[in-house]
Amino acid sequence: MTRANQPIGVFDSGIGGLTVIHALRQLLPQEDLVYLGDTARLPYGTKSHRTIERYTLQMGELLQRHDPKLIVIACNTASAHGLTALQAVSPCPVIGVIEPGAEAAAERSGAVGIIGTLATVSSEAYELAIRRRDPGKVIFSVACPLLVPLAEEGWFDDPVTDSICRRYMNQLPFEVKTVVLGCTHYPTLMTSLERSRPGTQWIDSGRVTAKAVDRVLKGSLGYRTESARGSLRVQLTDASSRLKEVGSRFLEEEMGDIEVVEI
Amino acid sequence: MTRANQPIGVFDSGIGGLTVIHALRQLLPQEDLVYLGDTARLPYGTKSHRTIERYTLQMGELLQRHDPKLIVIACNTASAHGLTALQAVSPCPVIGVIEPGAEAAAERSGAVGIIGTLATVSSEAYELAIRRRDPGKVIFSVACPLLVPLAEEGWFDDPVTDSICRRYMNQLPFEVKTVVLGCTHYPTLMTSLERSRPGTQWIDSGRVTAKAVDRVLKGSLGYRTESARGSLRVQLTDASSRLKEVGSRFLEEEMGDIEVVEI
Numbered sequence: 001m002t003r004a005n006q007p008i009g010v011f012d013s014g015i016g017g018l019t020v021i022h023a024l025r026q027l028l029p030q031e032d033l034v035y036l037g038d039t040a041r042l043p044y045g046t047k048s049h050r051t052i053e054r055y056t057l058q059m060g061e062l063l064q065r066h067d068p069k070l071i072v073i074a075c076n077t078a079s080a081h082g083l084t085a086l087q088a089v090s091p092c093p094v095i096g097v098i099e100p101g102a103e104a105a106a107e108r109s110g111a112v113g114i115i116g117t118l119a120t121v122s123s124e125a126y127e128l129a130i131r132r133r134d135p136g137k138v139i140f141s142v143a144c145p146l147l148v149p150l151a152e153e154g155w156f157d158d159p160v161t162d163s164i165c166r167r168y169m170n171q172l173p174f175e176v177k178t179v180v181l182g183c184t185h186y187p188t189l190m191t192s193l194e195r196s197r198p199g200t201q202w203i204d205s206g207r208v209t210a211k212a213v214d215r216v217l218k219g220s221l222g223y224r225t226e227s228a229r230g231s232l233r234v235q236l237t238d239a240s241s242r243l244k245e246v247g248s249r250f251l252e253e254e255m256g257d258i259e260v261v262e263i
Numbered sequence: 264m265t266r267a268n269q270p271i272g273v274f275d276s277g278i279g280g281l282t283v284i285h286a287l288r289q290l291l292p293q294e295d296l297v298y299l300g301d302t303a304r305l306p307y308g309t310k311s312h313r314t315i316e317r318y319t320l321q322m323g324e325l326l327q328r329h330d331p332k333l334i335v336i337a338c339n340t341a342s343a344h345g346l347t348a349l350q351a352v353s354p355c356p357v358i359g360v361i362e363p364g365a366e367a368a369a370e371r372s373g374a375v376g377i378i379g380t381l382a383t384v385s386s387e388a389y390e391l392a393i394r395r396r397d398p399g400k401v402i403f404s405v406a407c408p409l410l411v412p413l414a415e416e417g418w419f420d421d422p423v424t425d426s427i428c429r430r431y432m433n434q435l436p437f438e439v440k441t442v443v444l445g446c447t448h449y450p451t452l453m454t455s456l457e458r459s460r461p462g463t464q465w466i467d468s469g470r471v472t473a474k475a476v477d478r479v480l481k482g483s484l485g486y487r488t489e490s491a492r493g494s495l496r497v498q499l500t501d502a503s504s505r506l507k508e509v510g511s512r513f514l515e516e517e518m519g520d521i522e523v524v525e526i
Binding site: 039 | 302303305306309311381408409411412413415416422423426427430501505
């Protein structure tokens with residue numbers, strides 16, 4: 001029996017991963033998606049390796065209730081610390097966001113910039129993943145702690161956001177022409193980021209992850225055979241009315257009902 | 264035997280409470296202080312009431328190792344959710360930051376503004392504490408999620424911080440002449456806050472808490488009898504070199520060695 005009609009499970013520590021859902025729905029609109037956000041325990045970035053690994057395994061198990069054909073870890077921290085452990089036990093394939101972003105970065109010529117949260121930048125996960133593919137790659141990283149709260153405030157296309165993006169981007173040397181958005185919140189700030197550094201090629205890890213999903217489906221798992229637009233279920237471990245409002249902005253479409261699941 | 268020479272224990276979910284330490288060292292320079300920051304488990308603001316209560320009790324127990332004469336909860340969230348529970352079991356008196364701030368606000372005439380994190384503002388802890396003293400008080404609250412990351416970035420006396428403060432402060436009606444800094448990080452942003460709303464009377468909850476401590480010492484506990492400057496021990500449940508750098512800015516003096524304690 002083919003599993004092609006099973007949903008794709010996507011999980012994140014919060015709601016930032018909804019930008020990955022947006023990218024998946026753009027590229028693969030017919031797929032059914034289940035999103036699981038661990039909002040009760042966010043942020044993962046300040047937790048220890050062992051804790052993040054344990055949480056990632058728990059989230060993977062929760063997603064198994066939906067018998068997914070594939071799991072996407074739409075969270076940089078969980079991808080860095082929990083991907084290998086989840087791949088070892090999961091009955092279905094698991095994809096993280098770092099490898100696709102690193103692969104795209106390694107393919108570009110010249111120096112590469114990585115922007116992310118303090119946790120992602122200090123983990124050096126992107127550097128390691130890029131250097132596995134191109135050991136001589138010149139990489140500069142900048143931690144941008146204000147960008148997540150700015151995105152959650154919804155200050156898009158805003159002079160304050162422009163100034164902050166300019167300040168962070170000016171920390172990257174002039175020679176950097178390719179920048180990886182190493183955080184799932186950042187695609188929502190694209191307008192300001194582009195203004196802050198014209199002529200840059202941006203690697204949106206959500207978009208390249210969606211392409212990686214497409215390749216896996218094409219390869220062996222198979223696309224959903226129905227042509228109607230796929231469904232989207234959003235499950236969070238803790239919910240507030242604000243999350244729904246912010247989440248809809250990340251998703252770039254109206255979010256349906258949020259289900260709250262116990263962990 | 265007098266306990267006047269025992270240290271004062273201060274705890275916070277992170278390092279923001281070091282602004283309370285700064286206020287204590289200004290007002291009561293001869294007191295020995297032990298600071299305990301639960302950096303491994305921060306932020307408390309997104310956790311449930313029961314979890315915050317449990318963490319507060321654990322922190323109180325850890326401080327008992329130093330046999331303090333008094334404990335100060337220098338964290339708004341832990342004060343709102345854990346003060347009563349800790350007072351019930353602690354062998355020494357316990358003071359939070361909300362009651363002193365609310366008391367000072369209730370004494371001022373006219374409408375009052377409260378600024379804080381999303382968690383503090385939605386807890387309505389300041390409103391409740393002020394209304395217990397003055398049921399008719401007109402109170403306006405504004406959540407300012409960007410101010411903590413701005414303070415941690417150290418963007419003090421900065422045009423970006425000015426713009427952000429102005430935007431948040433403009434959400435308070437013109438009639439508000441008194442504003443409570445309902446977050447221990449905010450005193451570090453005082454220059455920008457003052458510029459954003461000239462003529463405002465600011466209630467720094469750290470400073471009023473230091474005054475409350477002074478009253479308790481004067482009343483029954485007693486001041487340390489040595490006149491030499493008191494010592495400061497800083498213990499964190501998780502440490503990084505960055506914490507030391509940011510912490511020194513909050514403390515407004517060079518921080519000594521940080522001890523890491525297991526929880």
